[in-house]
Amino acid sequence: MSQERRAILAASGAAVTLAIAKATVGILTGSMAVLSSAADSLLDFFVSLVNLFAIKKAESPANEKYHYGFGKVEGLGALFEGLIVAASGIGIGVVSVNRLIAGKGPDELGPSLYVMLFSIAVTGILVAFLARVAKSTGSLVVASDALHYKTDLLSNGAVLVGVLFMQFTGMLSVDAWISLAVSFYIVHSAIGIIRDAVAMLMDRSLPEDEVSVVRSIIEAEISQGNAESYHFFKTRKSGKIRHVEFHLVLRPDILLYDAHEIADSIEIEIRRRLDHAEVLVHLDPFDDSSINESRSK
Numbered sequence: 001m002s003q004e005r006r007a008i009l010a011a012s013g014a015a016v017t018l019a020i021a022k023a024t025v026g027i028l029t030g031s032m033a034v035l036s037s038a039a040d041s042l043l044d045f046f047v048s049l050v051n052l053f054a055i056k057k058a059e060s061p062a063n064e065k066y067h068y069g070f071g072k073v074e075g076l077g078a079l080f081e082g083l084i085v086a087a088s089g090i091g092i093g094v095v096s097v098n099r100l101i102a103g104k105g106p107d108e109l110g111p112s113l114y115v116m117l118f119s120i121a122v123t124g125i126l127v128a129f130l131a132r133v134a135k136s137t138g139s140l141v142v143a144s145d146a147l148h149y150k151t152d153l154l155s156n157g158a159v160l161v162g163v164l165f166m167q168f169t170g171m172l173s174v175d176a177w178i179s180l181a182v183s184f185y186i187v188h189s190a191i192g193i194i195r196d197a198v199a200m201l202m203d204r205s206l207p208e209d210e211v212s213v214v215r216s217i218i219e220a221e222i223s224q225g226n227a228e229s230y231h232f233f234k235t236r237k238s239g240k241i242r243h244v245e246f247h248l249v250l251r252p253d254i255l256l257y258d259a260h261e262i263a264d265s266i267e268i269e270i271r272r273r274l275d276h277a278e279v280l281v282h283l284d285p286f287d288d289s290s291i292n293e294s295r296s297k
Contacts, residue, residue, distance in 0.1 A: 002059060007133040007142050008052045011149065014126045015044035018119050025115040034112045036092040036179045037119070037159055040152060040186065043088045047081045047148070051141045054078075058141075058239045071239025075200035078144040082193035085148060089186030096180035100173070113167065116160040123153045138240040138275055140200055144193045151189035155182040206235040206242055210274060214244055217269045226262050231289040232282070244270060245280040252285040259283050 022038030025031070054077025062069040130146035133139070162178035165171070205211060218230050233246040248266070250259050267279040 002055070002137075003133050004055045004059075004137050004139045004142050005052060007130055008048050008055060008145065010129060011126060011145050012045055012048040012052065014122050015041050015048055018122060019045055021115050021118065025111045029112050031112045031163070031175055034115065034159065034163075036096065036182060037116075037152075037156060039092060040088055040155070040182075041119075043084055044148065044152065047084050048145065050080055051077050051145060054080075054141055055139065068238065069241070071237075071241050072201060074139060074141045074239045075197045077141045077197075078193055079197035079201070081141075081144055081148065082190045082197055085193065086187050086190035089183045089190060091183075092186065093180055093183030096176050096183060100176045100180070112163045113160070116156055116163060119156045120153065120160060123149055123156060127153055138242075140196060140237075140239070144196065147189065147193060151185060155185055158182055158185075200237055203236040206237060206244075210242065211235055213273050214270055217266060217273065218246065218248070221262065221266055226265075229287060231287065240276045242274050242277045243280075244274075244277060245282070247282045247284050247289070249284045249287045254285075 019038050019041035022034050022041055026035035026038050054073045057073045058070050058077075060070050127146060127149045130142055130149060134143035134146050158178055158181060162174050166174050206214075214235065215233070218227075221227050222229065228249045228251065230246050230248050234244075236243050248263065250262065263281040263283060266281060270279050271277045
């Protein structure tokens with residue numbers, strides 16, 4: 001089983017455990033803040049199941065119908081996650097406003113305090129684990145899950161602070177205000193997840209630091225006199241695969257064997273510097289960029 005799938009399974013287990021614990025305490029105490037956090041954890045569980053499917057599908061090899069594989073399923077999974085998270089945030093906000101209008105607060109605070117402390121501990125460990133896996137694999141779905149649970153960590157902290165405040169001041173209306181603030185934060189975080197997912201689905205170029213690495217490798221080859229220039233430089237990411245393609249201009253009298261060696265040298269260095277990179281080099285005997293640009297208009 002891949003690192004990504006193990007990470008999502010861990011997230012699913014943590015989410016369902018926290019959802020049950022929070023829902024039980026929220027129902028017993030009548031705390032809207034704890035119940036809203038329970039609803040968010042339950043949604044986390046269902047979203048993680050969808051992400052598990054997305055990662056499993058994204059790992060499927062290319063076939064005759066899908067020559068480039070299924071990497072973009074990760075983008076679809078992250079987009080779904082973002083939309084679900086946004087919907088949950090809006091729902092929590094609506095219930096919180098109704099609670100404020102009704103002027104109702106929780107009946108008991110002690111159990112709420114303990115369950116939120118437990119939630120923060122579990123979520124903190126999970127965030128650290130997911131962040132490490134996302135960094136080592138480059139998976140957008142795992143990165144989205146890590147960001148999602150990081151927002152849960154902060155929202156759980158806000159709920160805990162609110163419970164402590166109510167414990168010492170007796171101002172029970174704070175419960176609904178905290179729940180409303182959590183809803184705004186959840187929606188804000190969802191927008192970031194949706195933006196990254198759409199960027200992948202729309203083939204946004206690689207981050208500037210990665211583009212700079214690739215350009216420096218090509219330009220180093222040119223500075224050594226092995227090539228003259230390059231053009232039609234394009235990058236994108238599909239799942240964890242980084243795609244790089246460009247036209248490399250060589251001398252018209254160069255041997256085919258030497259041209260192949262130059263292209264291989266560049267491809268190997270790019271793959272060494274960037275994880276999961278697929279490189280396509282088109283070799284030109286002269287700079288045909290102006291000709292091709294006129295054809296594309």
